[in-house]
Amino acid sequence: MKLETKKELFTNPLYLESGRILEPYELVYETYGEMNEDKSNVILVTHALSGSHHAAGRYDGDRKPGWWDGLIGDGKAIDTSRFFVICVNVIGSCYGSTGPMSQMYPSQERYRLKFPVITVKDMVKAQRILLSRLGVDQLHAIIGGSMGGMQALHFAIEFPSISKHTIAMAATHATRPWAIAFNKVVQEAIIKDPKFKNGNYDPEDFKDSGFTGLAVGRMAGHISYLSPESMDRKFGRAYVETDGLFELFGKFQVERYLEYNGYGFSKWFDPLSYLYITKAINIFDISRGYDSLDEALKKIKTDLHLISFKRDLLFMPEEMKEIKTVMDSQGQRDLVSYYEIDSDYGHDAFLVELDKFSDYVANVLNQ
Ligand SMILES: CC(=O)SCCNC(=O)CCNC(=O)[C@H](O)C(C)(C)COP(=O)(O)OP(=O)(O)OC[C@H]1O[C@@H](n2cnc3c(N)ncnc32)[C@H](O)[C@@H]1OP(=O)(O)O
Numbered sequence: 001m002k003l004e005t006k007k008e009l010f011t012n013p014l015y016l017e018s019g020r021i022l023e024p025y026e027l028v029y030e031t032y033g034e035m036n037e038d039k040s041n042v043i044l045v046t047h048a049l050s051g052s053h054h055a056a057g058r059y060d061g062d063r064k065p066g067w068w069d070g071l072i073g074d075g076k077a078i079d080t081s082r083f084f085v086i087c088v089n090v091i092g093s094c095y096g097s098t099g100p101m102s103q104m105y106p107s108q109e110r111y112r113l114k115f116p117v118i119t120v121k122d123m124v125k126a127q128r129i130l131l132s133r134l135g136v137d138q139l140h141a142i143i144g145g146s147m148g149g150m151q152a153l154h155f156a157i158e159f160p161s162i163s164k165h166t167i168a169m170a171a172t173h174a175t176r177p178w179a180i181a182f183n184k185v186v187q188e189a190i191i192k193d194p195k196f197k198n199g200n201y202d203p204e205d206f207k208d209s210g211f212t213g214l215a216v217g218r219m220a221g222h223i224s225y226l227s228p229e230s231m232d233r234k235f236g237r238a239y240v241e242t243d244g245l246f247e248l249f250g251k252f253q254v255e256r257y258l259e260y261n262g263y264g265f266s267k268w269f270d271p272l273s274y275l276y277i278t279k280a281i282n283i284f285d286i287s288r289g290y291d292s293l294d295e296a297l298k299k300i301k302t303d304l305h306l307i308s309f310k311r312d313l314l315f316m317p318e319e320m321k322e323i324k325t326v327m328d329s330q331g332q333r334d335l336v337s338y339y340e341i342d343s344d345y346g347h348d349a350f351l352v353e354l355d356k357f358s359d360y361v362a363n364v365l366n367q
């Protein structure tokens with residue numbers, strides 16, 4: 001599989017939903033496979049909250065491949081021997097596209113809290129502009145999970161003719177208070193951490209030791225990505241062997257797991273990006289700007305595939321099913337399908353249980 005990382009600079013303003021502008025801005029992206037002559041084999045993959053443009057393949061020295069490597073590659077469900085796949089790091093993130101720690105023009109100071117609030121619709125708009133720059137006006141498919149699924153839904157509504165197929169997984173049409181509440185924990189923990197310094201932190205300060213606010217908040221988030229059943233399976237009631245049951249700070253394996261993943265995460269993810277992206281997720285609502293959800297969905301022309309996971313406790317199956325119900329009731333039955341995957345892993349099943357939906361995805365892409 002041919003893997004390339006690229007960056008594009010845009011000097012025209014990006015007009016944001018908030019009324020503010022981002023100017024200039026950069027987008028970093030990866031591509032896999034080769035674009036054919038008539039540009040008819042392009043698939044856009046959209047990433048989730050902490051994901052990046054590195055969706056597949058491996059660079060020299062990498063311990064792990066990209067986050068959807070099991071799905072994207074030669075002969076895999078998103079077959080890079082046939083398709084040219086693009087994955088773009090969203091604005092607001094911390095992997096190279098313009099985000100809160102980028103430098104403002106012309107002062108060269110970092111934006112920090114001066115960075116504008118961005119929305120999932122803004123992330124999509126920037127990617128549409130990148131596609132135009134690449135000469136791509138028609139996609140074979142758009143596919144993403146979680147916040148990636150939200151982007152796929154926005155693409156379907158805002159750019160109805162751009163893609164033949166749209167696959168939105170483990171997402172919702174509007175973020176519910178339940179999910180906002182988990183994000184509140186991480187946001188509060190970040191801003192109240194003394195190292196945050198009202199956004200004026202030095203990233204070097206937590207490169208080695210981690211950023212406690214982000215670590216603790218991410219633990220709450222991570223709980224919402226699993227389920228009671230997957231935790232039973234992963235850990236049971238196992239205790240860390242070297243810890244005594246009657247030591248106050250002795251740990252269950254599940255506690256060790258949350259510490260490992262929370263503190264590890266806080267060494268490499270930027271706290272301001274986390275604040276801005278969770279804000280974008282919280283205010284996600286595909287009906288904003290329309291009279292109703294029905295009106296927003298009426299714009300859809302693409303073949304829309306909605307996929308939920310049975311025990312997704314963050315974005316629950318009923319939320320995606322509602323999109324199908326509305327579309328069915330207003331004469332769009334032929335455009336929409338809904339598939340509920342029998343899984344008890346939890347929300348992150350879209351990253352882990354690839355064998356449960358690979359064939360489905362391959363079938364859609366073969367149509
Ligand atoms: C599009 C995107 O969103 S990409 C971003 C994806 N990444 C994330 O969401 C970050 C959070 N990570 C995760 O949620 C998970 O690691 C996933 C979903 C990516 C993968 O899940 P799984 O393959 O089931 O891995 P699992 O959750 O068992 O293990 C994760 C880590 O915890 C470690 N771990 C497992 N059990 C324990 C334990 N008892 N104590 C300490 N650490 C543990 C694993 O060794 C692994 O470490 P590593 O990341 O250094 O390899």
Ligand SMILES: N[C@@H](CCO)C(=O)O
Nearest residue numbers: 048049050051146225
């Ligand atoms: N665990 C994934 C999905 C969260 O919605 C992430 O961190 O991006």
